[in-house]
Amino acid sequence: METTLPAPPHIQGPSSKEKKYDRQLRLWAASGQASLEDAHVLLVQAGPSAVGIEALKNLILPGVGQYTIVDPCEVMEEDAGVNFFVEEDCVGQPRAKVSCEMLQELNPDVKGRYIAQPVEALLRDPEFLSPYTLILLVSPISSLALKTIATYAWEQHVPLFHIHSLGFYSHFTVCLPPSFPVVETHPDPTTTTDLRLTNPWPELSALAKEKTDGLERMNDHDHGHVPCVLLLLHYLEAWKQKNDGRVPATYREKQDFRKAVERGARIYNAEGGEENYEEAAKAVLKSLNPTTLSRHLREIFQAKECTTLTKDSPRFWVIASAIKTFESRHHVLPLPGSVPDMKAKSADYIRLQNVYKAKARRDAAEVLATVRAQEQALGRTDNPISEAEVENFCKEAAFVRLFRGEPLQVVSIDGNGNPIVGHEEPGSECSDGLKSIRLALEDTESLMPLYITFLAYDVFTNRDVPLDSDPAGASTLLHPAPGHADSSVHGDEHKLLRIALSILSHWYTGDSSEIGSRISDFVREIVRFGGGDLHNISALTGGMVAQEAIKVITRQYVPADNTVVFDGIRSKVWVFRRTAGMFRRR
């Protein structure tokens, strides 16, 4: 068996960039870092919250390429109480400028810009949003700007975050593009190895036969070093001969099989047992399951993009389609090829590892051939997909995920100032979304009532003004926050609750008194904050937003799909899927 040896060592330590970013490169590698450095993040804010600045901080430190801050406000003294990136001596200066410069100090590799104007005015230029690859919108924001930016982001496939941070509470919705696949999801390696014990290929069976030949006659040292994977294959062979060629399938059969393995162990040796047999027995329950396709992968295989490739199909779909072909031919996915560590002699383990690696390479080569044939058929041979990308996809295939973004809908208000949201119509497309909302509302642990309160907050603070009304600043587009003055607390509680209950009545038709009382508590707490920000909560939320932004930018790990609500009193997060159907006018 041939092994590729690493090139002789070049005694050059890590580069200065590798040193600086060492702790994060261990998570998302050079490929993730390159994506991060290509990104240009736009932050749009006009209110008091520092949540967007905090999120930027956590993107600038790991080296995002560029950021731009749009903020029409001047620094006020109260900003210094919630925002670490302004100073009291800067009162009166543009806040966008002050924060931009202070953030810039964090990392000289990053390019920062600012525009100290209302975003509503900037949006009149249709090209204004085109440089940005990810957009953060911080509430309060006029529904006008929100609608315009959300429409652009949806049409141009730019990921958009809509963020609230109010007192002890926060929320954000991630609007991903209509199709957002993630290949490198980083599943837990201990639960995800695919060893093919129940359906070994000839080379693996041959190795097992060779290495377990004369097992009973081996000396103690050899017997105690047969790799557990080969032991399992050996005992499975014996089991199959006794059971019409079947492998242990039921829990009971697996228990019996495990006992059969355990009986093979030598216990009268010097160690009083054998580690390789212990490993084999331990692996029985989880390694003998037939490999099945995940729900996510089935969805990918059935997707329209996978069944009808075009000349312009994204590379993801061309490879996914080739893997689908592989799967329908062999009824298994391409072998990932990794083998966990196990008690064994070095040479035996390396041989076993090479048998898995060789099979993985063969499987990937077959997928690659299908990809090449597709490229030929589609007339896209001028820009072929790299072999490395196909191999990587094959390795990750079982855990690939596809996310379907939803456009960000805004709660509108009718002539009487009442919110207009979707409501369930049996059999309609939004029915599923509303069903899950209803279940969430009945779950007393869920933060859905808090989410409704945030929606009501947006209705409360927004005046619907057309874009061409020449806004002098965001303030003319927004009502003061509920509870902004001590004298307004009582009246604002009443008004905010009325809006929230109105939204609830659209989404929940049963007896809603218990849900209503939970909403009422959230309303009182939100009015108590008076539109104010607590730095701890905006810093925490900025951290969560940055984590999600990094996942979206690097296309690694699994992003939240698609709405995250945080309760800083109980220290709990609630994630649910917000659908356009929840907001569609009827």
Added chain:
Amino acid sequence: MPSLERSRKRWRHLDNVLGRTGPFTDETFVPGLETIQALERNKILFAPLLSRDCLSPNVWKNTIDVSNLNRQFLFREADIGKPKAVVAANFVKKRVGGVKITPYYGAIQDKDEDYYMQFQQVICGLDSIEARRWINATLVNMVDPDNIESLKPLIDGGTEGFKGQSRVILPTLSSCIECQLDMHAPRAAVPLCTLATIPRQPEHCIEWANVIAWEEERKGDTLDTDDPEHITWLYQKALKRAMDFNISGVTYSLTQGVVKNIIPAIASTNAIIAASCCNEAFKIATNTNPYLSNYMMYSGDDSVYTYTFEHERKADCPVCGNLIKDLWVDGSWTLSEFIEWMKEQPDTQGLKRPSLSKSGKSLYIQVSGLEEQTRPNLDKKLSELVSEGEEVVVSDQALPVDLRFNFIFKK
């Protein structure tokens, strides 16, 4: 000097929460000036929430390294090599006028109870489990039931990659760090024989270079994992060994990771956990809302997920439990035989230089001067030194607190 009115103006947002009652606030919450003043008087010890790198318990004796810059917002390139505590304190003071911060650059173990008594709360983000256990035990031992001021809430946070946890500990009242040790099981070590004879993974080759090759070839040198020459030497040794065994995957970065036991860390997770800890400290200090009871696990690698629960106190916790354990011993053992036996028991394993005493009388004390005086006891039988049912106290540098045992003689 700014007037009071001016300095409160910047806290307008905060004052809404401090000045108004909410639906979840405790009955004892007093909105307004009293709470604001209480917050201003609050003195909190921050054991480095910012540092996540160093594994020695002397976490405060830590200077800034270039790899800190990717996640620590208080440090700039010009600060490399300076003490973290000092740079961080100066920076925060500049940004937030009115806050008093005293940097302390040294080992937390060098400070005594009087030092900790001056604070209302302790927030800690120590990365070594030893330092955590030490500060936890100190705060538990400090609690005097007759003096409410002696109970200092301990808020602890830690991160790894996209995951982290924060917890609130009320010493002696709720589950303590020692009660929760099983939540942070250390990774199993690779057996020495695997390293020596049958390596299979690149990590085995690196550990071999670290544990065996260095000992054999550079015995006199103390391995300094921050010295690039040392890491390069280990890397080359490991690479050579890996080639001998046809193992691939040894890199400089992996060598560094294994040898320094590097835990991946990012700014965003640190922000989440640090802010969560400060949020709990704020709620405890102001009573504006109920605080966490008592553990939040945060996970951000697969969607976003929190698991918030109350970790139960362990009645037999060696630190905060008040049970004295019964210990069955053989009266005919000598004291020195007993000490050797103790070093192999699960509760007392890893003892280094244990000292033993009973009701104020020394049995064997490993402190120069006292050691000579008590050494003759080592050869005496246990039954001569201790009577049945008598309480014996064992202390050792490896134990966060003294252990108490009732001696019962096996018949």
